[in-house]
Each structure stands twice: as structure tokens, then as C-alpha cells.
Amino acid sequence: MKEEKKRTHCIKLRVSEEELAAFKRKFQNSGMQTFAGFLRAMVLDGNIVHFDEKELFEINRLAANISANITQIAYCAKRNCYDYEKEFSEIKESMNKIWEPLRFFIGLNMKVKH
Known part of the structure; x- marks a missing residue:
């Protein structure tokens, strides 16, 4: 040595x-x-990662609220015979772009904690 x-x-x-x-x-x-x-x-x-879990879960809550609102808008549009299928598919795609990294980050947070 x-x-x-x-x-x-x-x-x-x-x-x-x-x-x-x-x-x-x-x-x-x-x-x-x-x-x-x-x-x-x-x-x-090693790296020390520090962030506020409350903020992460607030972002998750807000994304869930947005998703629920979009679902309600889609339901009303279909009930009133409006055809916004293209627009709603774009909105769903955008929401998936938000949910995917958010779920991944929450999963990483759980791994780091344990």
C-alpha cells in the first residue's frame, strides 16, 4: 500500500x-x-438530499386536483354532446407528463428514507 x-x-x-x-x-x-x-x-x-416532504405532497395534491377538474370538464362536455376528444387527449398527455416524474420522485423519496 x-x-x-x-x-x-x-x-x-x-x-x-x-x-x-x-x-x-x-x-x-x-x-x-x-x-x-x-x-x-x-x-x-454519498450525497445528502434535503427537501420538504410537505411541499412534495402539496404538489401531488395540486396535481390530483387538476386531474379531477379535467375529468369533471370532460364529463360535462360529453354530457352536453361537445366533441373535444383531441383537446382532452392532449390534456391527458400533458397530465401524464406531470404524473410520471412526480410518482418517480415520490418513489425515490421513499427509498431514500428507508
């Missing part, structure tokens, strides 16, 4: 049983060979 690569310092960290179990679970899922290497990689290469 090269001189600059020698690991001569030790860092101690106290954790709870739950935290240790979470570290071990993430290590098992990492595919890495050693626990020490895993912890070094997490500390040196």
Missing part, C-alpha cells in the same frame, strides 16, 4: 440498534465487499 493510502486514523461513531440495522441492510444491498469500504464510500461519495 502506498504511503499516502495508509489508513492510520480511526473514527468512532455511536449508533442505535435501529441505525446499525439500517447500515447493515444498506451494506447488504450495496454489493460491496467490506462494511468499512461501504461506510467510507457513503461518507466520501
Whole structure:
């Protein structure tokens, strides 16, 4: 081992049983060979992501409200025999463009938390 690569310092960290179990679970899922290497990689290469979950869920709520409003408009238009099929298909496509990344981001958030 090269001189600059020698690991001569030790860092101690106290954790709870739950935290240790979470570290071990993430290590098992990492595919890495050693626990020490895993912890070094997490500390040196890991990222800390912080955002307000309330804002994320508010965006989700607003998107759901918009989607419900569009459904009501479509229902009224069909009931009154208006044919706006092309417009509604464009609106549905636009809503899918909103929902897809939103669901993906919420899913990532749940993975990061656990």
C-alpha cells in the first residue's frame, strides 16, 4: 500500500440498534465487499438530499386536483354532446407528463428514507 493510502486514523461513531440495522441492510444491498469500504464510500461519495416532504405532497395534491377538474370538464362536455376528444387527449398527455416524474420522485423519496 502506498504511503499516502495508509489508513492510520480511526473514527468512532455511536449508533442505535435501529441505525446499525439500517447500515447493515444498506451494506447488504450495496454489493460491496467490506462494511468499512461501504461506510467510507457513503461518507466520501454519498450525497445528502434535503427537501420538504410537505411541499412534495402539496404538489401531488395540486396535481390530483387538476386531474379531477379535467375529468369533471370532460364529463360535462360529453354530457352536453361537445366533441373535444383531441383537446382532452392532449390534456391527458400533458397530465401524464406531470404524473410520471412526480410518482418517480415520490418513489425515490421513499427509498431514500428507508
